[in-house]
Amino acid sequence: MKIHEYQAKEILRSYGVQIPRGRVAEATEEAFLIAREIGAKKIVVKAQIHAGGRGKGGGVKVVSTPEEAEKAAGEILGMRLVTHQTGPEGRIVRKVLIEEGVEIKEELYLGVVVDRSKACPVMMASREGGVEIEKMAEETPEKIVKEWIDPLTGFKPFHANKMGYGLGLEPAQVGKMRVFFAGLYRAFWEKDCLLAEINPLVLTKSGDFVALDAKMNFDDNGLYRHKEIAALRDLNEEAPLEIEASKHNLNYVKLDGNVGCMVNGAGLAMATMDIIKVVGAEPANFLDVGGGATADMVRHGFKILISDPGVKAIFINIFGGFLRCDTLATGVTEAVRDTKVNVPVVVRLEGTNVAEGKRILKESGFHFTVAAGMKEGAEKVAEALRSSKQ
Numbered sequence: 373m374k375i376h377e378y379q380a381k382e383i384l385r386s387y388g389v390q391i392p393r394g395r396v397a398e399a400t401e402e403a404f405l406i407a408r409e410i411g412a413k414k415i416v417v418k419a420q421i422h423a424g425g426r427g428k429g430g431g432v433k434v435v436s437t438p439e440e441a442e443k444a445a446g447e448i449l450g451m452r453l454v455t456h457q458t459g460p461e462g463r464i465v466r467k468v469l470i471e472e473g474v475e476i477k478e479e480l481y482l483g484v485v486v487d488r489s490k491a492c493p494v495m496m497a498s499r500e501g502g503v504e505i506e507k508m509a510e511e512t513p514e515k516i517v518k519e520w521i522d523p524l525t526g527f528k529p530f531h532a533n534k535m536g537y538g539l540g541l542e543p544a545q546v547g548k549m550r551v552f553f554a555g556l557y558r559a560f561w562e563k564d565c566l567l568a569e570i571n572p573l574v575l576t577k578s579g580d581f582v583a584l585d586a587k588m589n590f591d592d593n594g595l596y597r598h599k600e601i602a603a604l605r606d607l608n609e610e611a612p613l614e615i616e617a618s619k620h621n622l623n624y625v626k627l628d629g630n631v632g633c634m635v636n637g638a639g640l641a642m643a644t645m646d647i648i649k650v651v652g653a654e655p656a657n658f659l660d661v662g663g664g665a666t667a668d669m670v671r672h673g674f675k676i677l678i679s680d681p682g683v684k685a686i687f688i689n690i691f692g693g694f695l696r697c698d699t700l701a702t703g704v705t706e707a708v709r710d711t712k713v714n715v716p717v718v719v720r721l722e723g724t725n726v727a728e729g730k731r732i733l734k735e736s737g738f739h740f741t742v743a744a745g746m747k748e749g750a751e752k753v754a755e756a757l758r759s760s761k762q
Contacts, residue, residue, distance in 0.1 A: 394471025414473030564594030629654025670703025692723025
């Protein structure tokens with residue numbers, strides 16, 4: 373789950389991280405009042421959407437007076453902000469953060485993510501903030517300082533020292549940065565984050581460090597422990613089909629292709645999308661029904677796939693274990709019976725009760741294309757797409 377910048381900053385502030393003075397506004401009048409309350413010579417008006425690159429898209433404006441802040445908020449609120457992370461459809465801006473501007477001397481990067489290869493969190497920092505860390509890691513990895521944290525012992529003062537001096541900071545600056553290092557890690561660990569990031573973390577001309585931007589993503593599986601975090605969810609920032617899928621405990625991810633994919637398990641999902649691309653098609657999404665899905669969950673999942681206008685063919689690729697093949701077949705046939713399906717449906721089944729599952733599909737009265745293997749299934753999907761174009 374993702375949250376907005378202003379929400380992430382408030383969480384970090386509770387862990388001792390210094391952030392600029394400011395509050396969020398949903399109307400121009402609010403923006404004026406907040407700017408007047410701050411009373412600074414420089415005010416920043418920032419669009420609040422779940423995407424980066426807002427400044428380049430016109431979603432960040434620097435002004436000098438409350439009147440200018442009100443005008444800037446009016447220009448940003450309601451706009452469809454397009455960035456490299458939103459895609460061409462963009463996002464509607466419903467909130468703006470009004471905060472005090474700071475005099476920047478230097479921009480740094482600081483973040484914590486899970487390093488799955490080492491089964492522990494890794495803290496990363498760089499003297500080059502304000503840029504994409506992925507691009508930096510690819511082009512200039514030597515500029516990134518990394519420190520792996522043992523989950524059993526947690527973050528210690530020596531980690532902060534190694535990070536600070538690894539960045540080439542002066543001793544006094546390292547002392548000030550310890551609060552940021554420790555605070556960011558504690559927030560990451562205690563809130564069950566997948567990512568906690570401050571970019572940029574700025575050194576001001578007065579010698580202070582301030583979190584100018586913040587980003588936090590949370591593990592959905594840990595939200596039951598954090599009702600206060602779950603309450604921060606903004607459904608306006610999520611795809612409608614993903615919201616619908618979550619209501620039925622299904623995992624759905626929207627993509628840009630033409631083949632709807634129903635699978636059980638993330639590994640099978642990735643393999644399915646790979647082989648679809650190998651045969652010359654493109655996945656439009658993937659829908660992971662999981663291992664313990666019921667026929668009703670499968671039925672809802674199939675309806676979600678069909679409701680995506682980008683889907684021109686469906687590939688159901690199931691390896692039956694806890695999810696039996698006959699349960700899957702029952703759910704799919706019920707969904708087809710309830711829904712107008714005008715795209716080809718290719719099904720590959722293996723595992724528990726596979727013979728019964730194939731029998732249900734065959735005797736359903738609907739035209740399913742049943743494949744013997746994953747590669748054959750993908751090839752039949754590609755063939756069906758070519759035929760439909762002709």
